[in-house]
Amino acid sequence: MKKQFNRMKQLANQTVGRAEKTEVLTDDLLQIERRLETVRVVSHNTHKRMVACLQGQVGTDAEKRHKKLPLTALSQTMQDGGGQLGEESLIGKMMEVCGEAESRLAMELTQHEVHIEKEVLDPLNQLAEVEIPNILKHRKQLAKLVLDYDSAKARWLQATKSIISGTNTQALTAKADSLKEEVDEALNKVELCKDQLAADLYSFFSREGDHACCYVTLLEAQADYHRKSLSVLESVLPTIRAQQDSWTEKPAFGTALDEHLKRSGREIALPIEACVMMLLETGMKEEGLFRIAAGASKLKKLKAALDCSTSQLEEFYSDPHAVAGALKSYLRELPEPLMTFQLYDEWIMASNMSDPDKRLQHLWMTCDKLPKNHKANFRYLVKFLAKLVLESEVNKMTPSNIAIVLGPNLLWAKTEGSLAEMAAATSVHVVTIIEPIIQHADWFFPDDVEFNVSGMFAMPTPPANNTNHVTMPESDSGSGATERKRPGSTGGPEADNTRRDRYPSHHRALSRQDSRSTVVSALYVVAEESIVVQQTVLQGPPKTKVSTSVTVNCPLSSKSVCPKTFSDF
Numbered sequence: 312m313k314k315q316f317n318r319m320k321q322l323a324n325q326t327v328g329r330a331e332k333t334e335v336l337t338d339d340l341l342q343i344e345r346r347l348e349t350v351r352v353v354s355h356n357t358h359k360r361m362v363a364c365l366q367g368q369v370g371t372d373a374e375k376r377h378k379k380l381p382l383t384a385l386s387q388t389m390q391d392g393g394g395q396l397g398e399e400s401l402i403g404k405m406m407e408v409c410g411e412a413e414s415r416l417a418m419e420l421t422q423h424e425v426h427i428e429k430e431v432l433d434p435l436n437q438l439a440e441v442e443i444p445n446i447l448k449h450r451k452q453l454a455k456l457v458l459d460y461d462s463a464k465a466r467w468l469q470a471t472k473s474i475i476s477g478t479n480t481q482a483l484t485a486k487a488d489s490l491k492e493e494v495d496e497a498l499n500k501v502e503l504c505k506d507q508l509a510a511d512l513y514s515f516f517s518r519e520g521d522h523a524c525c526y527v528t529l530l531e532a533q534a535d536y537h538r539k540s541l542s543v544l545e546s547v548l549p550t551i552r553a554q555q556d557s558w559t560e561k562p563a564f565g566t567a568l569d570e571h572l573k574r575s576g577r578e579i580a581l582p583i584e585a586c587v588m589m590l591l592e593t594g595m596k597e598e599g600l601f602r603i604a605a606g607a608s609k610l611k612k613l614k615a616a617l618d619c620s621t622s623q624l625e626e627f628y629s630d631p632h633a634v635a636g637a638l639k640s641y642l643r644e645l646p647e648p649l650m651t652f653q654l655y656d657e658w659i660m661a662s663n664m665s666d667p668d669k670r671l672q673h674l675w676m677t678c679d680k681l682p683k684n685h686k687a688n689f690r691y692l693v694k695f696l697a698k699l700v701l702e703s704e705v706n707k708m709t710p711s712n713i714a715i716v717l718g719p720n721l722l723w724a725k726t727e728g729s730l731a732e733m734a735a736a737t738s739v740h741v742v743t744i745i746e747p748i749i750q751h752a753d754w755f756f757p758d759d760v761e762f763n764v765s766g767m768f769a770m771p772t773p774p775a776n777n778t779n780h781v782t783m784p785e786s787d788s789g790s791g792a793t794e795r796k797r798p799g800s801t802g803g804p805e806a807d808n809t810r811r812d813r814y815p816s817h818h819r820a821l822s823r824q825d826s827r828s829t830v831v832s833a834l835y836v837v838a839e840e841s842i843v844v845q846q847t848v849l850q851g852p853p854k855t856k857v858s859t860s861v862t863v864n865c866p867l868s869s870k871s872v873c874p875k876t877f878s879d880f
Contacts, residue, residue, distance in 0.1 A: 336453075336505070343512040344450060347443055350522075354439035361432060361529075367424050369432070376424065382417035386410045404554050412547040416540055423536035431529045438522055446511045453504040460497035467494050562618040565644045572684050575620070579691050579764045582617045585624060586638035587695045588768035594631030595698070596705045601716045605633035613637045642720040649689050650722040650744075654680055658722055662743040671747060671754075678748070678755055689721075694760040697752030714745035721745060 336344070362369055367376035377383055389410030396403025467490035474483040556574070563571050563582050571580055594600055610633050616624060617637065627634055642649055650658060654677055661673035681689060696713055703709045718741035748755055 336509070340509055340512050343516050347446060347512070347515060350519075351439050351443040351447075354435050354443075354522075358432060358435040358439060361427070361435075365424050365427070367421065369428060373421050373425050377417060377421040380417045380420060382413050382420060386413035386417055389413060401554065405551060408547060408551050408554070412543060415543045419536060419539045419543065423532060426532050427529065430532065431525050434522070434525050442515070446508070446515060449504065449508045449511055453501065453508050456497065456501045456504050460494065460501050463490060463493040463497045466490050563620075564614055564618055564641055565646070567646050568649070568688065569682075569684050577765060579688055580641070581620060581765075582637060582641040583688055583692060584762070584764055585617060585768070586634045586641075587691070587762055589624065589628050589634045590631055590638075591695070591698075591762060593628045594634060595702045597631045598706050600631060600699065600706050600708055601635045601639060601713065602708070603632050605630060605636040609633040610636045610640070614640060617641075639717065639720050642717075648720075648722050649685055649692070651681060651685055652725040655722065655724060658744050659740050662740045670743075671751065674744065674748060675755055690756045691760060691762070691764070692721075693748055693752050694756060695762065696749045700749060710746045710749040711742065713749055714742040718742055718745040 366380050366382070368379060371379075387410070389406045393403045393405075393407030393410060396406065398404060467487060470483060470487040470490050474480055474487060561571075561574060563575075563580065568580060572578070575581060577584075590600070609627075609630055613624075613627050613633050614637050616627075657673075657677045657680070661670055661677055664670040664673060678686070678689070696710075696717070699706065699708055699713065700710055703712075722741050722744065
């Protein structure tokens with residue numbers, strides 16, 4: 312108690328400056344001491360934040376830690392969900408694979424956290440809570456011993472002064488000797504404690520590199536964990552992507568043609584074939600097909616049904632306008648038009664040619680440059696449109712009308728702009744491109760077309776004089792067919808790419824009516840055949856008419872097509 316009192320008295324005297332304070336540590340040791348306290352604080356804070364980053368509970372074994380991880384709960388939920396949905400669901404397959412991947416990631420995370428706790432957290436905690444506090448404890452002990460030494464020294468000096476001025480010299484001398492022994496003992500303790508503290512401080516300073524290794528270990532452990540996690544993900548991604556790519560039930564609308572065909576294993580896009588087959592059965596004689604808009608709700612429902620590749624389309628057979636609208640919508644929503652951006656300039660250049668023969672030649676050559684899938688689907692569609700034209704007297708859809716309403720959905724410019732602007736800029740050219748292709752469908756695509764390509768649809772029962780492929784009527788002018796080269800061919804008449812073409816020479820009157828007008832029908836015929844023109848003159852009372860025929864010889868070469876348009880005589 313007396314010793315504690317003396318310490319407090321000495322500390323007070325040193326504080327107010329009435330007593331000297333003995334410094335026992337060198338400047339180097341004092342600098343190390345100051346750094347020591349800072350290291351303790353930052354190590355403690357780092358340990359606290361790192362513990363907060365861990366998802367598992369600190370101090371538990373690996374098995375218990377793994378069970379309580381959020382990733383483990385997520386994995387279990389995904390696997391349960393995949394089991395409920397089953398293998399027939401793509402989402403179920405994905406959840407099953409993802410659940411397994413998350414389970415493996417949870418295991419990697421458990422091992423990572425256990426390693427971090429052992430190699431990083433424990434050393435940091437040992438440094439901040441054990442090693443440095445022990446050194447600081449020695450420093451406090453040294454401070455107390457220094458106070459004891461300073462107090463004993465002050466009392467010894469006071470006793471020495473009292474001997475000089477006092478009368479009881481013998482008693483004062485004995486007291487001074489006793490205090491001198493106390494001073495020597497206190498100094499000895501100070502030296503011992505100072506040496507111990509200096510050893511601890513120097514030892515800490517020399518091992519600072521070892522303590523810093525904790526942070527290197529942290530980054531290495533994190534890098535190893537992320538590498539292993541990445542390896543898990545990379546091993547799973549090919550499987551899950553393969554399942555995604557192999558899943559055929561993806562939207563067809565808005566998907567590139569090649570991607571849709573590859574995914575579904577088809578030759579003709581499902582929306583095109585399905586719509587054509589439905590129209591062949593119920594829409595061929597529907598007036599204004601492709602021109603009259605369908606109900607928005609019915610059209611939306613049909614597009615959704617085609618997107619999910621359903622075969623239950625019976626309810627749409629009764630609404631051919633909805634079917635035609637779905638076909639137009641599919642063509643328009645293609646990322647690239649059926650007639651391709653790449654050939655856009657060539658199509659336009661061909662349409663600008665004033666000579667009909669050269670225009671047909673260039674249209675054929677451009678058509679032949681279409682990519683395989685685009686050409687097959689374009690051929691399929693053109694053959695159907697040519698078949699539709701055969702019923703134009705009923706459905707009013709002539710080649711020109713079809714080209715007007717359907718052409719902008721087959722070809723448009725790639726340039727930026729609104730839909731209306733692009734349609735206005737392209738529509739005139741598109742009509743001059745699509746109309747002759749439909750008129751001469753068998754010339755552009757000579758082979759017959761089986762419309763039920765996939766076999767998914769039942770063909771309508773055709774009339775006795777009709778089939779499910781387009782065949783242009785034989786010429787009844789009496790002249791034989793003439794062999795000619797395919798446009799763009801350089802081979803002779805015996806070349807492999809030669810064929811026999813025949814254009815219809817039957818008479819189809821134009822729909823112009825007047826009480827006293829002349830109606831003339833003009834036909835495309837092969838060169839060197841006669842062009843038969845039927846002139847019907849309406850005279851006198853209604854239903855009284857006189858028919859005459861005029862034969863005009865075509866002066867073109869035998870290797871050319873002679874498309875002629877006659878105006879009223």
